[in-house]
Amino acid sequence: QVQVSESGGGLVQPGESLNLSCAASGRTFSTNHLGWFRQVPGKAREFVAGISWKGEKTWYAEVVKERFTISRDNDKNAAFLQMNSLKPEDTGLYYCNTIPWVGARSNGLPSWGQGTQVTVSS
Numbered sequence: 001q002v003q004v005s006e007s008g009g010g011l012v013q014p015g016e017s018l019n020l021s022c023a024a025s026g027r028t029f030s031t032n033h034l035g036w037f038r039q040v041p042g043k044a045r046e047f048v049a050g051i052s053w054k055g056e057k058t059w060y061a062e063v064v065k066e067r068f069t070i071s072r073d074n075d076k077n078a079a080f081l082q083m084n085s086l087k088p089e090d091t092g093l094y095y096c097n098t099i100p101w102v103g104a105r106s107n108g109l110p111s112w113g114q115g116t117q118v119t120v121s122s
Contacts (some may be wrong), residue, residue: 029077034096051071
């Protein structure tokens with residue numbers, strides 16, 4: 001069973017960047033597809049980006065394409081989300097989770113970590 005913990009969030013101004021990290025435990029981490037999701041109060045959690053277990057395939061929500069980059073380091077049991085050109089609408093609580101198959105936009109694990117807060121405001 002993979003367990004995750006997110007970090008790297010913060011308060012930034014529009015146009016700035018952040019790099020989120022996801023630290024995972026569990027022997028099966030390197031064989032799981034991974035994804036980043038985000039949620040704002042009053043709205044459903046939404047898919048942001050996904051990466052295959054080898055890291056050779058990535059996919060994104062349309063609203064973050066060309067601005068966000070997902071990556072992973074299986075040797076360190078870690079995944080990352082580089083976020084550039086941040087906008088106020090990117091504000092939310094960001095989570096990582098497994099993803100059941102390549103291209104999927106749903107979470108694989110039923111439980112979530114504590115998330116990391118990203119706030120984009122001038």
